[in-house]
Amino acid sequence: MNNQSERNTTELNTDHKPEVSKVNNQRQRSKKLGFAFIALALVPISFTAFNFYKENLKKEDEQAVKEAPTFKVKSRDFAEPQKQPAPEILSPEIDKPIPAVLSNDDIEMPPPKLIKSKSKLMIERSTSPSIESSSPDTEQVESGQVLSDSQLTKGENGDIFQSTAYSARKAQKSPYNANLLLKKGTFIQCSLRTKVVSTIAGNLGCIVAHDVYSANGNVLLIERGSEIFGEFRSGQIKQGEDRIFVVWSEIRTPKNVVINIDSGATDELGGTGIQGWTDTHFWKRFGGAILLSLIDDTAGYLAYRQDRRSGYDYTESSREATQQMAQTAVENMINIPPTLYKNHGDLVGVFVARDIDFSSVYKLRRK
Structure with a gap:
């Protein structure tokens, strides 16, 4: 009995399955038809909306073109200018001739003025056609005053913004032989032989580090190893300074040549004075x-x-x-003034302050 009941239930279940699947298929078909209908309905709606938007844009563009401002150019008539009559040419009137030479009696001379700054016997007169002062360092003006060089360079009332007036100079050829000339501005480098202490004035010396040649570079004038002697004074350095001024007096070469140089000392790069360590005390x-x-x-x-x-x-x-x-x-x-210390062996320099001629010491011979 139980087996028969189970078979019956299975048969019933199998009988109902095809009906359920048919219902589901119908529902899916109805959904698809609905979506297709909605899509077909949206196509004309979107098309009409696009056309409407496009027509509105065209209308707005047409209105903007119509409302654009227009410029009108007025027409003008151009006519040729009237010709003016030529000016009349007048003949020049000839005045009576003026005498070329005037006598001294006809000229009124101003009263003389005494310039105390020049000399007791120098008398200045204002501008006159017959007498002119010819002083190289002064200039005469209309008011009868004599201006010095400083007043001429500064301008009226000491105006510093006025350009300075310089007198012209002539170039000249050097009278010395370039082969035997130690020219001005030559830099000689040397090393100190002694220590420098600026508390007390004294002398110092250095040894030339390199050979020094003539102005044209052909002749050896000062050999390496030559000695240079100089001197310095005490009390030169003030608070905040670290340089001392040294004057080199002479150079002695190994060939027993003495050269009076009288030039200032520099540091190893050519700066004025000798720089060292400073004790401020x-x-x-x-x-x-x-x-x-x-x-x-x-x-x-x-x-x-x-x-x-x-x-x-x-x-x-x-x-x-x-x-x-x-x-x-x-x-x-x-x-108490500060004290400068410079150790021996440090490099210093000599800036040659004037031209030095070696023609009295050396003579040139052709090889």
Whole structure:
């Protein structure tokens, strides 16, 4: 019985399956038809909307073209200018001739003026057609004043913005032989033989590091190893400076040739003066004053504590004396000049300040 019931149920189930599938197929077909209908309906709607938008754009463009401003150009008539009559040519009138020479009686001479700055016997007159002053360093103006070179270069009333007037100069050929000439501006490099301390004035020397040739570079004038001697003065350096001025007096070559050079010293690159390490003596100048100030402050603090207890200051006189001592120490030590140190072996230079002729020492011979 049970088997028969199970068979019946299976048969019933199999009988209902094809009906369910048919219903599902019909639903899917109806959905597809709906979507197709909606798509077909949207096509004409979108087409009509596009045409409407396109027509509106055309209308707006036409209105913009119509509303664009138009410019009108007025027509003008051009006519030839009327010819003016030519001006009449007048004959020149000839005046009476003027005498070429005037006598001194007809000229009124201004009263003489004394120039105290020139000489007691020099008398200046204002501008006259017969007398003119010919001084090389002055110039005469209409008011009768004589201007100096400084006034001429500065302009009227010392105007510094007015261009400076320079007198012309002539070029000339050097009278010296270029083969035996040590020209002005030659740079000679040398190394110090001695240490330089600028506290006391003294002498110094250096040894030439390279051979020095003539102006045209053909003849050897100063050999390498020649000695240069110079001198310097004390008290040249001020606070904030680190250079000392040295004057080289002469050069001695290995061939016993003495050259008076009288030129200034430079550093290794040609800067004026010899540069070195500078001692400013700070503690010598301010150390004593600082120490006395600390002592004074300590005494003042102790006196303040004693005043609070007893009401009397027993250290007032000693503190006043300490202040006077500090002031005196500062006055005596503040003016100590700095000291420059330059070690031996350092490179320095010589800038030749004038032309030096070697024709009296050397003679040239053809080989």
